[in-house]
Amino acid sequence: MDDFVLSEEIRQALDAGKPLVALESALITHGFAYPANVDITRRMADAIRAHGAIPAVIAIWRGRTAVGLSEAQIEALAADRTAVKVSVRDLPLAGVRGSHGGTTVAATALLAHRAGIRVFATGGIGGVHRGHPEDISADLPVLASTPIVVVCAGAKSILDLPRTLEYLETWGVPVVGWQTDEFPAFYSRASGLPVDVRVTEAAEVVRAFRAQRALHLSQGLLVAAPVPVEDELPAAEIAPLIERAVAEAEAQGVVGKAVTPFILARLVALSAARSQRANESLLLNNARLAAQIAAAWD
Ligand code: PSU
Numbered sequence: 001m002d003d004f005v006l007s008e009e010i011r012q013a014l015d016a017g018k019p020l021v022a023l024e025s026a027l028i029t030h031g032f033a034y035p036a037n038v039d040i041t042r043r044m045a046d047a048i049r050a051h052g053a054i055p056a057v058i059a060i061w062r063g064r065t066a067v068g069l070s071e072a073q074i075e076a077l078a079a080d081r082t083a084v085k086v087s088v089r090d091l092p093l094a095g096v097r098g099s100h101g102g103t104t105v106a107a108t109a110l111l112a113h114r115a116g117i118r119v120f121a122t123g124g125i126g127g128v129h130r131g132h133p134e135d136i137s138a139d140l141p142v143l144a145s146t147p148i149v150v151v152c153a154g155a156k157s158i159l160d161l162p163r164t165l166e167y168l169e170t171w172g173v174p175v176v177g178w179q180t181d182e183f184p185a186f187y188s189r190a191s192g193l194p195v196d197v198r199v200t201e202a203a204e205v206v207r208a209f210r211a212q213r214a215l216h217l218s219q220g221l222l223v224a225a226p227v228p229v230e231d232e233l234p235a236a237e238i239a240p241l242i243e244r245a246v247a248e249a250e251a252q253g254v255v256g257k258a259v260t261p262f263i264l265a266r267l268v269a270l271s272a273a274r275s276q277r278a279n280e281s282l283l284l285n286n287a288r289l290a291a292q293i294a295a296a297w298d
């Protein structure tokens, strides 16, 4: 028995087979500060609607799983500084805690799939941490076991990108480059690491996803779209800041689920508005692309 609070709009859209795009909420609770978090979420939702799909923000609302937050709920979640970061391990604890929570890529992908949503847009996925190959985000095993299309801008080089791609290869997750041959590195368009296939049309993503299902594979499909060129940050500009943020986490003994939010918050503090602009730009780009993919289902 599923225990979702499905919004009326999402329930109707699912019943009618309309295109839907899931959005994560760790971005709201731990990715951006208030009120930038409300603003970027609203702009992503608008972009999804403008491209023919319906946005479904997934979160923990008063301890319960919610698929499709209202604007008022997004506002309240965004302003709640006590909201917890909810990954897979935290999902069964949400009801015990009873608080609001922002769901990570892993938790959002699982819940979206359970609800019947096939496409999910995010910014960067979690992965294997630099210098700590034992610290592997739950995002990776979930991608390996959850049939959903996840649209991202690659992963930040706070992570060990080669090891992250090795994990995805081992566990059979196809990495599709959107109009690129290289796995993007979030702020920067290139990483020097290859994707498995380059696609230029949304229908190709749908075809690959259908082929996975026809073969009874359990994996998701990772679609990696580079940040739009006009908002890209040169790797040389962002790399020293990432080095510093990673070193600070190490020096301060930050561990467990606090690592990623700590490094992300330090990066925001260390870099000026340009990194936020790149972040917003790639999120909007991914929201648009995810909507196009969802709408390309026939
Ligand atoms: N990477 C980013 N931005 C993010 C995250 C990762 O560049 O906001 C968030 C996502 O919600 C992701 C989570 O699913 O952090 C991964 O956390 P962890 O490494 O603790 O699994």
Ligand code: MN
Pocket (backbone or CB within 6 Å): 135, 136, 137, 256, 257, 259
């Ligand atoms: Mn971790």
